[in-house]
Amino acid sequence: MPKYADILLPLAQPTYTFAVEEDMALEAGMAVAVPFGNQRDKYYTGIVWKVHDTPPAVKRVKRVAHLLYGGRKLLDTAQQRLWEWVADYYLCTLGEVMRIALPSLLKPAALDAEAFTEAEYRPRTERFLRLCIQREEELHPIFEKLERRAPRQYAALLRLAELSREAGEEWIPRRLVEADSEVLNTLRKKGLLDWIERERSGDRKWLDRRGSRAFQLPLLSTHQQAALDQLHSAFEGHQTALLHGITGSGKTEIYIHLIAETLARGGDVLMLVPEIALTTQLVERLERIFASRVTPYHSKLTAERRTQTYLALSRSQGGEFIVGARSALFLPLKNLRLIIVDEEHDASYKQSDPAPRYHARDCAVAATRLIGCRTLLSSATPSLESWTHAQTGKYGLATLTERYGGTPLPEIICSDTLRSVKRGERKSHFNLELRERITRALERNEQVLLFQNRRGYSPFVQCNTCGHTPQCPHCNVTLSYHKASSRLECHYCGYHTPHSLECPKCHHEGLAPAGFGTEKLTEEIARLWPEKRTLRMDRDTVNSETAFRRTVTAFERGEADILVGTQMITKGFDFGRVSLVGILNADNLLFSPDFRSSERAYQLLSQVAGRAGRREQRGEVVLQCSDPGHPVIRRLLEGDYEAMARAELAERKAFQYPPYARLIRITMRHTDRELLHRAAVELGHTLRNSFGRRLLGPVTPAIDKIRDEYLVELLLKIESGASSQRARALLRQAISDFRSGGFKQVTIVCDVDPQ
Ligand code: ADP
Ligand code: ZN
Numbered sequence: 001m002p003k004y005a006d007i008l009l010p011l012a013q014p015t016y017t018f019a020v021e022e023d024m025a026l027e028a029g030m031a032v033a034v035p036f037g038n039q040r041d042k043y044y045t046g047i048v049w050k051v052h053d054t055p056p057a058v059k060r061v062k063r064v065a066h067l068l069y070g071g072r073k074l075l076d077t078a079q080q081r082l083w084e085w086v087a088d089y090y091l092c093t094l095g096e097v098m099r100i101a102l103p104s105l106l107k108p109a110a111l112d113a114e115a116f117t118e119a120e121y122r123p124r125t126e127r128f129l130r131l132c133i134q135r136e137e138e139l140h141p142i143f144e145k146l147e148r149r150a151p152r153q154y155a156a157l158l159r160l161a162e163l164s165r166e167a168g169e170e171w172i173p174r175r176l177v178e179a180d181s182e183v184l185n186t187l188r189k190k191g192l193l194d195w196i197e198r199e200r201s202g203d204r205k206w207l208d209r210r211g212s213r214a215f216q217l218p219l220l221s222t223h224q225q226a227a228l229d230q231l232h233s234a235f236e237g238h239q240t241a242l243l244h245g246i247t248g249s250g251k252t253e254i255y256i257h258l259i260a261e262t263l264a265r266g267g268d269v270l271m272l273v274p275e276i277a278l279t280t281q282l283v284e285r286l287e288r289i290f291a292s293r294v295t296p297y298h299s300k301l302t303a304e305r306r307t308q309t310y311l312a313l314s315r316s317q318g319g320e321f322i323v324g325a326r327s328a329l330f331l332p333l334k335n336l337r338l339i340i341v342d343e344e345h346d347a348s349y350k351q352s353d354p355a356p357r358y359h360a361r362d363c364a365v366a367a368t369r370l371i372g373c374r375t376l377l378s379s380a381t382p383s384l385e386s387w388t389h390a391q392t393g394k395y396g397l398a399t400l401t402e403r404y405g406g407t408p409l410p411e412i413i414c415s416d417t418l419r420s421v422k423r424g425e426r427k428s429h430f431n432l433e434l435r436e437r438i439t440r441a442l443e444r445n446e447q448v449l450l451f452q453n454r455r456g457y458s459p460f461v462q463c464n465t466c467g468h469t470p471q472c473p474h475c476n477v478t479l480s481y482h483k484a485s486s487r488l489e490c491h492y493c494g495y496h497t498p499h500s501l502e503c504p505k506c507h508h509e510g511l512a513p514a515g516f517g518t519e520k521l522t523e524e525i526a527r528l529w530p531e532k533r534t535l536r537m538d539r540d541t542v543n544s545e546t547a548f549r550r551t552v553t554a555f556e557r558g559e560a561d562i563l564v565g566t567q568m569i570t571k572g573f574d575f576g577r578v579s580l581v582g583i584l585n586a587d588n589l590l591f592s593p594d595f596r597s598s599e600r601a602y603q604l605l606s607q608v609a610g611r612a613g614r615r616e617q618r619g620e621v622v623l624q625c626s627d628p629g630h631p632v633i634r635r636l637l638e639g640d641y642e643a644m645a646r647a648e649l650a651e652r653k654a655f656q657y658p659p660y661a662r663l664i665r666i667t668m669r670h671t672d673r674e675l676l677h678r679a680a681v682e683l684g685h686t687l688r689n690s691f692g693r694r695l696l697g698p699v700t701p702a703i704d705k706i707r708d709e710y711l712v713e714l715l716l717k718i719e720s721g722a723s724s725q726r727a728r729a730l731l732r733q734a735i736s737d738f739r740s741g742g743f744k745q746v747t748i749v750c751d752v753d754p755q
Contacts, residue, residue: 001025003053005064007034007046010107012355013095015049017056019063026051026064028080029073031106033065033116043116045107047074047098068120074102074314075332078371083330085366091664091728091750092355100356101330103306123199123311127174129184130194131160134170142192152183157192171198199315200308215260215289218253227400228254231376234396239368242344242390243378245400246639247610248407251378252282254400255340256289258376259321263293267337268320270328272360274346274571280549281574282342283323290321297324297331300545326351326360329367336373339364343571344377344386345603350755357751361386380610380641381603384652385659387645410581410612410619412637413437414628417585428524429516434582434622435528441620442532442561446579450521450564451608453588455538456491457483457520458513463503465510476705481513482540483520493707521584522564529562537565570608579619581612586625590632593702595657596755598632602644605636656717658753662724664716664731665754668698669709669747679743680712686738687714690730694718709747728752 005026006015018034020026030048035041045068055061075083083097098107108119133139139161146154156179163172174195177184187193220228227245231254234241245251259269273282286294297309310331313320318335322328326349329339341349341361349360361383364375377386377395390397403409413433420431427435441448460478462469470479472490479488481499489496501509513520518538525534535551542548548568555563556575563569563578589601605623613619625633635644653660668683670676680698687695697714704711718727735748 002051004051004055004061005032005048006050006052007032007064008049008094008098009034009036009044009046010099010102010109011044011095012093014093017058017061018046019061020051021063024064024067025071026067027071027073028077029075030071031068031074033068033120035062035065037110042110043113044109049080049094069106069123069311072311072314073332074106074310076334078336079330079332081370082363082367085370086356086358086363088728089366090356090358090752091732092357096355097330100327100351103303103310105303105307106310121307123308125197126200127195128171128198129160129174129177130171130196131157131164132192132194150186152179153187155179156183157187160193171196199311215263217257217260217289220253220257221250221402221404223400223402224250224254224404227398228257230398231258231396234398235374238394238396239373240365240375240377240389240394241396241398242382242386243376243398243400244382244387244390244641245378245380245398246403246409247380247606248403248409249380249400250404251342251380251400252285253404255342255376255378256286258338258340259290262338263290263319263321265337266318266335268316268318268333268335269322269338269340270331270333270336270364271321271323271340271342272326272328272349272364273323273342274348275325280545280552286321286323293319293321295320295322297322297328299325299327326358329360329363336367336371339367339373339375341375341377343379343607345379345381345383346571347600347755350753352751352755355749357749357754359753359755362753379603381606384599384645384648388649388659405616407613407616408618409639410609410621412609412621412623412639414633414637415622415624416628417587417624417626420624428528429521429584430524430528430582431622431624434584434624437580437620437622438529438562438582441580442529444579447555447558447560447575447577448562448580448582449569449575449578449608449611450525450562450582450584451566451569452516452518452521452564452584453566454480454515454517455519455540455566456480456489456517457523458517459515461488461499461511462514463506463508463510464512465508466503466506468503468505469514470504470511474705474708476703480517483513483523484540492703516584518564518566525562525564532562533560534562534564535560537563537568539566539568542568567604570604570611573611575611578611579613579617581608581619581621583608583621583623583625586623586633587627590625590627590630595652595655598644599648601632602636602641605632606639606641609636656719660720662718662720662727662752663754664718664727665751666714666716666731666735667701667749667751668712668714669749670745671709673710675743676710676712676746679746680714682743683734683738683748684714686734687716687731690734691716691727694727 004017005020007018008015026048028048028050032046033043034046036044086097087094105121108116111119159177160172163176231241243251262269283296295309314332322331341364344361351358367373368375389395415431415433420426425432438448458481460469461481472479472495474495475490475492477492479490482489486499487496488499501511503510518536522534522536535555537551542551609621612621668680684698694717698712701711701713718724
């Protein structure tokens with residue numbers, strides 16, 4: 001037996017070495033309880049990373065206390081490689097990966113022995129029954145006898161035999177056998193049946209998952225079939241392929257075919273979606289085909305449910321289908337064959353805080369090497385990174401340029417806000433074009449979707465006497481006005497204060513809302529179309545999956561005519577009666593300082609536009625902005641993604657931005673501005689020694705104070721072709737040296753491939 005084990009703890013640390021008792025058969029991937037700490041030991045959940053015989057260089061080595069979860073492996077070797085890759089690539093510790101990968105109930109930590117035992121997760125169990133006699137010839141006479149003498153026993157036994165045959169399993173959950181305990185007891189005494197207590201599986205319909213009935217797959221159109229064929233051949237030469245299909249082309253139907261093929265071969269499928277709460281409709285659609293084979297996994301589920309799912313998967317033999325948010329990437333799928341990344345361009349695949357600041361799409365691509373699966377990236381407006389890889393042949397490519405059923409893409413009308421104001425045609429936040437079209441759509445009894453990328457009533461208030469704009473005392477941002485709660489709120493730190501008309505600076509009663517958010521928009525709509533019903537969807541009105549589902553269902557049922565919302569309404573929706581989409585103000589998308597702003601604006605606007613007229617009739621989109629000649633708007637009107645991509649890529653190349661360079665953003669934070677700036681200059685100096693002109697900064701970001709801490713940034717640009725591995729190693733070293741120097745108190749955060 002190996003004498004030592006390197007154990008990973010849910011702390012921002014690498015592994016620690018512990019001694020292992022003679023009789024404890026540890027293997028990598030198992031969970032254990034270990035004592036850890038400086039003065040008084042606390043107990044932690046650890047994962048055995050490696051077992052070996054090399055004594056560590058420390059004097060006193062602590063011992064592993066005991067095994068957890070019956071020695072079950074919480075992850076296998078392939079996943080260990082994935083975790084290691086994430087830690088290495090995103091410049092964090094393995095312990096930080098463990099923190100997000102394991103459901104919270106599986107990693108109690110920092111507890112006294114007693115409290116730890118209390119907190120250890122005990123899987124819920126249930127009773128499983130089995131026929132003791134399996135052979136047909138032997139069973140037959142028994143059944144005959146029971147049928148005459150004990151009909152209730154006969155019924156129970158018969159049911160058990162049937163279920164067992166249907167499921168192709170010996171052990172059947174007790175709850176599926178409708179019989180009194182008394183009857184079952186008698187049967188057990190007679191030696192006809194047997195039972196055990198076994199862990200409950202996370203799934204809802206046990207039988208469904210066992211039975212190997214064939215899935216009813218949708219018939220594909222010729223275009224869809226062609227795209228599926230393209231994908232099949234793409235996957236012959238590539239591990240990763242991109243499906244570029246316009247909105248409404250039926251990409252989901254293509255996934256369904258790939259998923260069914262994979263499941264039929266016993267492989268596991270992982271489908272990642274940008275925000276699971278927003279994909280209620282998608283999950284329901286998949287359930288219609290794959291029934292309870294579909295297992296959702298995301299942060300809005302209860303901890304118990306996530307834990308059950310995690311443990312059930314760690315026992316599974318394959319054939320699992322997970323639909324989940326980015327963290328589902330870390331589920332212990334042992335036979336993962338296919339990952340689908342839906343809307344692969346979506347920025348929410350990147351975790352920005354806390355570490356690991358990973359991008360689930362990029363991890364899915366890395367998984368093709370680490371785990372050996374295939375990855376399908378899919379989007380109507382691919383990220384320029386994926387697009388470039390597909391163009392250069394690094395990824396396979398399939399294209400779908402027709403909408404399903406031949407419905408044309410919506411007509412996009414760009415409405416010039418400045419001109420509308422000049423002509424006196426603008427009423428509240430609506431230009432004449434948009435107002436008229438809304439009225440017409442509503443008259444035809446169709447539904448309207450209105451998109452405004454700001455929640456609250458107004459993004460700031462301003463004094464009309466002195467011009468003062470109240471700011472958050474803890475962050476360098478303006479406070480947003482929320483009318484329903486009559487508060488000014490900070491959208492960064494949550495700070496809020498009652499709203500009053502009196503200006504805190506000049507004391508005149510002059511504070512008035514400026515700009516508009518979804519709350520104000522809803523109010524204006526009620527004024528303009530008083531007889532129509534409006535629903536609002538943003539983080540203030542919809543803050544749980546249930547609330548989200550309720551709003552979606554209400555709108556689907558036609559309980560409202562207009563749906564107003566933020567980004568939330570742009571993703572994954574398929575509303576049959578929406579014929580008009582209004583984008584109230586495209587300016588704030590077009591004119592943001594980010595180097596990705598054009599790409600993002602194009603993606604978001606085409607996604608919102610894609611919500612219009614998805615069934616028989618052609619939809620309309622009215623886009624209000626002050627610069628109709630903006631190149632992004634022109635490309636959007638032409639529906640020319642490729643032209644947008646070409647133009648953007650030319651700029652990225654000229655200025656060395658992704659995909660032509662890799663970025664690592666180093667953010668430094670501290671409450672003392674002076675100290676912070678001195679630290680930043682020094683770190684900048686050190687890094688410049690290794691990186692020369694590849695290092696930019698320090699610069700002060702646009703929002704330079706959050707939660708009372710000042711921020712300064714450095715940016716590392718590593719041209720593609722240079723070794724990013726070497727760059728990461730140098731950076732790691734430089735930061736660790738810096739931390740042990742004079743500026744210990746300054747927080748340093750590295751964000752690899754910042755979004
Ligand atoms: P995308 O994800 O590409 O925007 P969807 O997959 O949502 O498009 O498909 C758009 C609509 O067309 C959906 O209502 C879908 O049910 C329907 N659809 C697409 N393909 C088929 C098909 N092969 N059979 C039946 N309906 C389809
Ligand atoms: Zn704040």
